[in-house]
Amino acid sequence: MDTFFHQLDLVLPRFWSGVWLTVEATLLGGALAFVLSFVLGLMLRSETLVLRGLARFVVEFFRGTSIFVQLFFLFYALPGLGFQLAPLFCGVLAFGLNYGAYGAEIVRGSINSIPAPQWEAGVALNMTAGQRMRRVILPQAWARMIPQFTNLLIQLLKDTPLLSLILMADVTYVMQQVRQASGNSIAAYGLVLLVYLVLAYLLTLIMNLLEMQAKAKLGEGRGVRGLFTARTAPGGAGSPGGEGVVGP
Amino acid sequence: MATEPANPEADASATAPSAACIKFDQVVKRFGSNTVLDHLDFSVDRGERVTLIGPSGSGKTTILRLLMTLEKVNDGVIWVDDEPFSHMRTPGGQLRPANEKHLSAIRRKIGMVFQQFNLFPNMRVLQNITEAPIHVLGQDRAKAEARARELLEMVGLGDRADAHPSQLSGGQQQRVAIARALAMDPEILLLDEVTSALDPELVADVLNVLRDVARETDITMLIVTHEMQFARDVSHRVLMFDHGRIVESGPPDQIFGNPTEERTQRFLRAVLEER
Numbered sequence: 421m422d423t424f425f426h427q428l429d430l431v432l433p434r435f436w437s438g439v440w441l442t443v444e445a446t447l448l449g450g451a452l453a454f455v456l457s458f459v460l461g462l463m464l465r466s467e468t469l470v471l472r473g474l475a476r477f478v479v480e481f482f483r484g485t486s487i488f489v490q491l492f493f494l495f496y497a498l499p500g501l502g503f504q505l506a507p508l509f510c511g512v513l514a515f516g517l518n519y520g521a522y523g524a525e526i527v528r529g530s531i532n533s534i535p536a537p538q539w540e541a542g543v544a545l546n547m548t549a550g551q552r553m554r555r556v557i558l559p560q561a562w563a564r565m566i567p568q569f570t571n572l573l574i575q576l577l578k579d580t581p582l583l584s585l586i587l588m589a590d591v592t593y594v595m596q597q598v599r600q601a602s603g604n605s606i607a608a609y610g611l612v613l614l615v616y617l618v619l620a621y622l623l624t625l626i627m628n629l630l631e632m633q634a635k636a637k638l639g640e641g642r643g644v645r646g647l648f649t650a651r652t653a654p655g656g657a658g659s660p661g662g663e664g665v666v667g668p
Numbered sequence: 669m670a671t672e673p674a675n676p677e678a679d680a681s682a683t684a685p686s687a688a689c690i691k692f693d694q695v696v697k698r699f700g701s702n703t704v705l706d707h708l709d710f711s712v713d714r715g716e717r718v719t720l721i722g723p724s725g726s727g728k729t730t731i732l733r734l735l736m737t738l739e740k741v742n743d744g745v746i747w748v749d750d751e752p753f754s755h756m757r758t759p760g761g762q763l764r765p766a767n768e769k770h771l772s773a774i775r776r777k778i779g780m781v782f783q784q785f786n787l788f789p790n791m792r793v794l795q796n797i798t799e800a801p802i803h804v805l806g807q808d809r810a811k812a813e814a815r816a817r818e819l820l821e822m823v824g825l826g827d828r829a830d831a832h833p834s835q836l837s838g839g840q841q842q843r844v845a846i847a848r849a850l851a852m853d854p855e856i857l858l859l860d861e862v863t864s865a866l867d868p869e870l871v872a873d874v875l876n877v878l879r880d881v882a883r884e885t886d887i888t889m890l891i892v893t894h895e896m897q898f899a900r901d902v903s904h905r906v907l908m909f910d911h912g913r914i915v916e917s918g919p920p921d922q923i924f925g926n927p928t929e930e931r932t933q934r935f936l937r938a939v940l941e942e943r
Contacts, residue, residue, distance in 0.1 A: 537784055537786045540736075540738050540782070540786065541782065541787075541788065543737060543738060543775070544736050544738075544778075544779065544780040544782075544849070545779075545800035545804060546772060546776055546804050546852070547799075547800060547803070547804055548804075549768075551804070556788050556790070559790035560789060560790050638789045638790050638832070639789060639832025639833065639834040639835060640834065
């Protein structure tokens with residue numbers, strides 16, 4: 421155990437930079453995936469065949485081919501075609517496209533799950549198609565997307581060790597070196613597991629706050645602020661159902 | 669169409685203005701192989717309140733949905749204020765199916781209240797009402813909110829402006845939905861079984877609000893309802909539908925008091941027994 425801590429101490433700056441790389445790749449990949457989820461998800465619902473077909477192709481391609489192979493392709497094959505991409509850029513691109521493809525189906529499905537009468541009410545108020553989508557449908561669909569996005573984000577986090585395939589020293593890679601140097605597999609891999617658990621839990625907490633906020637906008641639950649205020653005001657704006665039926 | 673006997677009313681309206689606010693001219697609507705409206709002709713005058721009654725599946729709600737552009741006609745033409753509604757004029761004077769811009773311009777005159785209220789759950793009560801006036805009509809926010817509060821007072825919910833729709837009872841939600849439709853100052857208001865989804869004791873509040881609207885405004889109303897007393901109170905005219913056709917039409921006293929058609933008599937008997 422002493423050797424382990426000694427070795428860990430030796431690589432501590434690299435350990436933290438490995439953790440940071442893992443976080444960075446997760447957040448940047450997640451951000452790209454998030455944007456692509458909406459772009460592709462909305463295109464999947466387009467009435468224009470070309471847009472819909474293009475999105476369908478991208479989604480099926482990236483869902484249907486291994487992220488492992490995609491990383492290799494971006495990093496080792498593209499230079500042969502004259503494109504040399506930075507390793508982090510390759511990683512973020514692969515994660516973003518992959519999880520964007522899955523996210524697109526989440527966006528499409530959540531929008532489709534909003535009942536048709538909500539669209540019809542928008543028509544009856546003469547809102548444009550864009551207004552109906554932006555101001556009525558998406559805010560409702562958003563609350564349904566978040567828990568599914570949380571799952572994807574955590575899976576993305578757990579895919580980041582793949583970065584070592586393209587020569588990047590993420591936290592797993594650094595700890596493998598510590599394991600080799602110290603011979604203590606239990607401590608080395610145990611610590612990596614702990615790192616992922618903590619990171620995943622932090623992401624879950626943040627996403628849960630987003631979900632609470634989104635639901636509060638729909639009048640469900642007390643919202644994020646409700647976490648910090650005592651439940652002493654029944655009948656306040658945040659209490660559902662309490663004053664439902666009031667006949668004049 | 670050409671082989672059918674000419675409908676003198678429809679021909680007249682195609683060339684000269686008439687008093688009709690809404691006119692259905694040989695309108696056909698099919699869902700698959702099911703013909704819901706079968707060459708339907710009828711018109712509604714400006715300011716007139718017309719109630720559509722008849723068994724479910726007789727096409728009443730389809731008429732409202734066609735007017736709200738939620739469905740498209742298969743054949744025939746709908747006119748609103750002497751403008752072809754489901755169609756638009758080409759420069760050559762012919763009619764072709766309407767595009768979204770044309771629909772939007774005419775839809776501007778029409779409001780609708782739905783059976784299931786359809787309030788926007790992501791907006792509080794006040795914003796449900798001000799959303800379209802601000803973002804569709806371009807009204808000033810302060811003006812839209814002042815008007816929304818007036819309307820909320822009118823429907824008896826002046827103190828619920830900041831509530832979420834999910835915190836309201838069905839009857840309260842429906843009264844907000846009525847206020848929301850009125851905030852757009854429609855010339856024509858479509859009421860689609862607005863009390864059918866409500867608990868019985870909540871029905872009266874909604875109907876009383878609508879009686880007020882009928883009394884205090886000159887909005888043209890097309891009403892689909894099973895509340896026969898309400899129909900009798902507010903309508904100028906009642907149309908009895910069956911199988912996509914008008915079986916009988918007349919003032920409420922006549923239709924409810926002394927219906928001539930056997931189909932109408934049978935329908936009204938069934939409705940009264942149900943009560």
